Amino acid sequence: MSDEYRKKIGEHELSPESLMMGYAYRPEWSEGALKSPIFQTSTFTFSSAAEGRRFFEIAYGLDEADPGENTGLIYSRLNNPDLEILEQRLTLWDGAEAGLVFASGMAAITTTMLTFVQPGTVVVHSAPVYGGTDHFLHETLARLGVERLEWDPGTSIDDLDAAVDGRRIALVFLETPANPTNDLFSIAEARAFADRHSTEDHAVPLVVDNTFLGPLWQHPIDHGADLVLYSATKFIGGHSDLIAGAALGRRDLIDPIAELRTILGTMATPLTGWLMMRSLETLALRMRRQADNAQVVADFLDAHPKVSSVGYLGFIEEGDPAMATYRSQCLGPGSMISFWIDTDLEGAFRFLDSLQLIHLAVSLGSTESLIEHPATMTHAGVDPEERAMLGITDQLVRLSVGVENPDDLIVDLASALDKI
Numbered sequence: 001m002s003d004e005y006r007k008k009i010g011e012h013e014l015s016p017e018s019l020m021m022g023y024a025y026r027p028e029w030s031e032g033a034l035k036s037p038i039f040q041t042s043t044f045t046f047s048s049a050a051e052g053r054r055f056f057e058i059a060y061g062l063d064e065a066d067p068g069e070n071t072g073l074i075y076s077r078l079n080n081p082d083l084e085i086l087e088q089r090l091t092l093w094d095g096a097e098a099g100l101v102f103a104s105g106m107a108a109i110t111t112t113m114l115t116f117v118q119p120g121t122v123v124v125h126s127a128p129v130y131g132g133t134d135h136f137l138h139e140t141l142a143r144l145g146v147e148r149l150e151w152d153p154g155t156s157i158d159d160l161d162a163a164v165d166g167r168r169i170a171l172v173f174l175e176t177p178a179n180p181t182n183d184l185f186s187i188a189e190a191r192a193f194a195d196r197h198s199t200e201d202h203a204v205p206l207v208v209d210n211t212f213l214g215p216l217w218q219h220p221i222d223h224g225a226d227l228v229l230y231s232a233t234k235f236i237g238g239h240s241d242l243i244a245g246a247a248l249g250r251r252d253l254i255d256p257i258a259e260l261r262t263i264l265g266t267m268a269t270p271l272t273g274w275l276m277m278r279s280l281e282t283l284a285l286r287m288r289r290q291a292d293n294a295q296v297v298a299d300f301l302d303a304h305p306k307v308s309s310v311g312y313l314g315f316i317e318e319g320d321p322a323m324a325t326y327r328s329q330c331l332g333p334g335s336m337i338s339f340w341i342d343t344d345l346e347g348a349f350r351f352l353d354s355l356q357l358i359h360l361a362v363s364l365g366s367t368e369s370l371i372e373h374p375a376t377m378t379h380a381g382v383d384p385e386e387r388a389m390l391g392i393t394d395q396l397v398r399l400s401v402g403v404e405n406p407d408d409l410i411v412d413l414a415s416a417l418d419k420i
């Protein structure tokens, strides 16, 4: 289903912010309902057996769709109006050709990677990455005979050229900024690397997990990514009330991922799709307010004597090699702050236990501020030596700044820091 309905006024292209309320949906499809209903149905009736046969031919790739012919609605593991409308809306932010939504960010990541890997191939990935992704790369893919090459913040991706050693690269995966440290990786450099290792019969896909900055503050496709992935649980959902994921990008890469999503059953539910559409209407408002608040909070933390270091994209200095990457691919510093407290594990826990407004909970990107301790929580499963090398120490806490009044956030942080 593709819909250019009301996307332009004359020659003027409307921005995603203006299109989130109605794009890809027509009230006449649903008794004039201004909002798309929740299509809470497992299956769809065919008007004839021949129609059912045709829908399956297209959905299963047994025949090419004729120009303008859409895949009909079949069964909610394959397609559902709420998911299709949502997928089209999501493509607008990243300028993607096509999109898919999933049951979780991990469902988006794992279904995408499984589409492209084979035993003996290599996944080249940035590090650190979210703990669940780390586990999938180190444990699950290893069991399937898929190898890894790691790009960490201290090195250049060019250093990996020799290590490839003639092996076939299944895909290059970046998580930038990295969870939990906010380290940046250059999408353009990864693009050049992927191209250097592509052959005539195999173009290496570049996949970027854009959860920390997207969809407002970074658009990886503009810098050479083929696919953009999200934990939509975070800024896209934005209210800590749903779990979802998304993959957006080139149609020829999205199609095989859609096929595997159908087989694995990793799609989102209609209700989750509907909730995400509601969330998208305020995405830009929320993300801007969160970013404004984060600037105020980061300044406070930076000046605090008990905070030894603040990892916030707004603090990258001239002369730091990360500055070139920030300038070329980030549209703003976002609202994730990692900071290291001048204390030990017990002191870090006392600080976390003393907060009253900021919630001690994993996840991020929500309207309420959330704080967590990566070394013992989201990244507890990462190899301890690797954790230390990547700066995920007992002193590190990760703060996702919400939409509260920033003065209240500062009072909460100041009084908890006083308890150390």
Ligand SMILES: Cc1ncc(COP(=O)(O)O)c(C=O)c1O
Binding pocket: 104, 105, 106, 107, 130, 132, 133, 175, 179, 209, 211, 212, 230, 231, 232, 233, 234, 243, 244, 245, 363
């Ligand atoms: C960067 C990043 N990617 C992926 C995920 C996984 O998303 P989900 O929890 O929606 O499966 C997370 C979760 O925290 C994350 O932070």
